[in-house]
Amino acid sequence: SRIVSSFKTSPVQCRLTKQFLGHRDGVWDVDTIHRDCMLLATASADQSACIWGVDCGRVVLQYTGHSGSVNSVRFHPTRELVLTASGDYTAHIWQAAVSHENLKVQSSEDEVDGSGEDEDDGGLESGGGRGGKPATLRTPLVELRGHSGVVSAADWMTGGEQVLTASWDRLACIYDANTGQLVSQLTGHDRELNHCCCHPSQRLVATASQDTTFRLYDSRDHRHTVSVFQGHTESVTSVCFTKEDKVISG
Numbered sequence: 001s002r003i004v005s006s007f008k009t010s011p012v013q014c015r016l017t018k019q020f021l022g023h024r025d026g027v028w029d030v031d032t033i034h035r036d037c038m039l040l041a042t043a044s045a046d047q048s049a050c051i052w053g054v055d056c057g058r059v060v061l062q063y064t065g066h067s068g069s070v071n072s073v074r075f076h077p078t079r080e081l082v083l084t085a086s087g088d089y090t091a092h093i094w095q096a097a098v099s100h101e102n103l104k105v106q107s108s109e110d111e112v113d114g115s116g117e118d119e120d121d122g123g124l125e126s127g128g129g130r131g132g133k134p135a136t137l138r139t140p141l142v143e144l145r146g147h148s149g150v151v152s153a154a155d156w157m158t159g160g161e162q163v164l165t166a167s168w169d170r171l172a173c174i175y176d177a178n179t180g181q182l183v184s185q186l187t188g189h190d191r192e193l194n195h196c197c198c199h200p201s202q203r204l205v206a207t208a209s210q211d212t213t214f215r216l217y218d219s220r221d222h223r224h225t226v227s228v229f230q231g232h233t234e235s236v237t238s239v240c241f242t243k244e245d246k247v248i249s250g
Contacts, residue, residue, distance in 0.1 A: 092140035166196035
């Protein structure tokens, strides 16, 4: 016990600094990006994805183009685009241009307007004015189709010109982000895919599955190799790359 106590450092004090309230069901995923200011994206089972201004603490854009639970959300690394994966068997790429004026406005109402009673069923609806309602977007730039099951996750491949999706149909698919065309399918898992992740600078992708394994697909140097990792004994729910080119699975 003396040895253990000698390694102890001063306790870290953690406290809640801000809450982002407004979704009407569970929040499955979050992502952040810092452009002119910090933005937060959330994906929810209420069939919507929201972009929040971190400083102002309110929704500045709400996406309602999916007809199923939104399971993952990812900002494009360089462009004002967002990628979402959904239980409606699709992934969507949509425009995420956010007005800087909305980011400065403080709203007394934090709730997302999700009544669904608007007559307008397409395009961008202006918001951020009366009642603090956010702008609402209903139409994607690109819709990625081809899966026959829930799309559990999606990520931008290095360079942002292609997209990787993972689905309960046991497939991972690579799409052209500009045209929506299916480029290739990654097969091999025996059960549903829970998650996927792309390396930020190399053509490496990882997929996590309920079959207790995760797979690493390597297409560098025009080769296509697959490595299967079998260390887990139950469903692998998450996988990600570190800056040191290691893979972490959960």
